[in-house]
Amino acid sequence: MIVKRLVAAAALLLLPCVAGAQAPFAGQGGQMPDPKQMSGIPLPVPDVPVGTVTVRVIRGQLTNPLPGQTVELTVAGASRTAQTDDAGRATFSGLPTGAQVKAAVTIGSERIESQDFTVAPSGGTRLMLVATDAAGDAKAAADRKLGEGPAVQGAVVIGDQSRFVLEIGDDALNVFHIFQIVNTAKRPVQTDGPIVFEMPPNAGAAGMLEGSSPNAVAAGNRVTVNGPFPPGNTIVQFAYSIPLGPSEITVAQKLPVPMTQVAVIAQKVGAMQLVSPQIAQRREMPAEGQTFIVGQGGAVKAGDTVTLTLSGLPSRPSWPKKVALTLAALILAVGAWGAYRGGTAPDERERRARLHAERDRLFSELAALETERRKGTVDPQTYASKRGALVGELEDLYAGLDRQVA
DSSP states (O other): OHHHHHHHHHHHHHGGGSTTOOOOOOSTTOOOOOGGGGTTOOEEETTSOTTOEEEEEEESSTTOBOTTOEEEEEETTEEEEEEOOTTSEEEEOSOOTTOEEEEEEEETTEEEEOOOEEOOSSSEEEEEEEEOOHHHHHHHHHHHHHHTSOOEEOOOEEOTTOEEEEEEOSSEEEEEEEEEEEEOSSSOEEOSSOEEEEOOTTOOOOEEOTTOOTTEEEETTEEEEOSOBOSEEEEEEEEEEEEOOSSOEEEEEEOSSOBSOEEEEEEOOTTOEEEOTTOOEEEEEEETTEEEEEEEEOOBOTTOEEEEEEESOOOOOSHHHHHHHHHHHHHHHHHHHHHHSSOOOHHHHHHHHHHHHHHHHHHHHHHHHHHHHHHTOSOHHHHHHHHHHHHHHHHHHHHHHHHHHO
């Protein structure tokens, strides 16, 4: 849930920063809604006077208004008409509140009607009547056929709705890549090879996030996106963690394909600051009770590296690790002293050797588990369960050793 909230906050914060940008992408394909699905549905709005209904007439798309059309409005059984203006909009005012109304228009041989609705007692009503665009529909069908055809050799880019999201965890910096891989062609394209994102050297293993394309796979320190890429957008979302420690951490991500625009949002903690040679604009913004640093920059070429440096990070103290290592060494020393104190029979020495080997194995597993925790590759519940089991086995083992040397 925290990932979804953070990504949603990132989208909300970045939208005002993208002047003239396209609408946010919504899943693979990034298709805009079909106006036909909204045709004839009344929408109460507060910015239209009471007793007023505006009817917009278009053909196929919002960019194709139809001026000079006669719109009929039936009000309590009586008919009124109005002409659409240059924006394709007809306005009816002075309607009695509570009256049942219905709008209609005839374009050629096609009659388009709205739903029946009631004149609202507060605010007005907007609605849209959408005529069939035969040429547009034929073009869309042709485009769909091309999109379902065989792939051709081509190129893709990381689109301008992509972003880097940085979150400060308890003991790690969590880095989210929300990437929109764009194919602007009408046919699927196959790149020269798979698109591979290599993780920074200081990062833990990457994991895919919900909503990613099934063609994207995380394995170890890389994420591989296989083609072909359909027309429109392919969404690739992955994350990894960098252990906290020093007060400054640099995230360096080499890009396998061009990126049309760099956008980053970082959760701010304390006096933390963000700098990057790719960020031209930067500001701090509040959202959901927190402060975020939002940055934006221009295009980045394939093969170049986006570098994000966070300074003023909360440092993780090193003394717990040192104490743990000291205690482990002390336990090992006490165990060794107990093992070799006094003479022992051959069978006792053999049994003690087995116990020592088992002790070494358990310590190795415990150390590996601690490494996973620092890298953020194991969830807290699994970590606590495994650690408790390993510590319990070690306690039983040392109890056995103590009984032997007592």
